[in-house]
Amino acid sequence: MLVILSGVAGAGKDTIKKEIIKRMENVKSIPSYTSRPPREGDVPGQTYIFLSKEEFEEKIKNDEFLEYTIYNGNYYGTLKSEIVDNLKKGKNVILEIEIEGALNVKKLVPEAIFIFILPPTMKELLNRLKNRGTENNEKIIARFKTAYREINEISKYNYVVVNDDLKEAVANIEAILKSEKLRVDRIEDIEIGNAEELIHEFLLPDKEMKNKEDLI
């Protein structure tokens, strides 16, 4: 299963994603590529794979991305090959990507699960953006404006999860993924065996049925 987590900056997507990976077996995150410079807390190769603008553009030219976008002036993208390899191995892949990228994935992989994470209120969102302490005021305002625009796209997602209480938000996403796994259209093989044949054989008139009770 391919799971797409989106939501406005400061909604807590990243923390939620990490918790889901910790708690759910077989759910894997694949680092995105970006041309933005590393921030405090970034671990190259883990949070992102950092490329120069030119390196990123080379990969675009070679059609290596499943999707990519420019967000706040920087490139972000996910590699096709890494996702396909993991899905083929039966892994559930979770991607945390912004809305435009998510909607591009939807065109290519409509059966993916699209989850939108919301902050409890816009005021709380502003507080979270300020408390991050990683960006200046101008950038915080830009992110806040983007957030308003992005929330309008929510109806294109399959699920919405409000991140007021982290534990509850994570539990809700776990519930979504568990239910999705049980959907009939996701089940590839159902083993029904040949029990029906056996019963017919057992009921044939020339077979002696000593214990009718056995059938009950």
Ligand code: 5GP
């Ligand atoms: P940040 O710079 O704060 O780490 O991320 C900025 C935005 O880029 C976030 O909304 C994040 O979800 C999004 N993002 C991260 N990786 C990708 C990606 O591979 N593709 C797209 N489209 N967006 C991404």
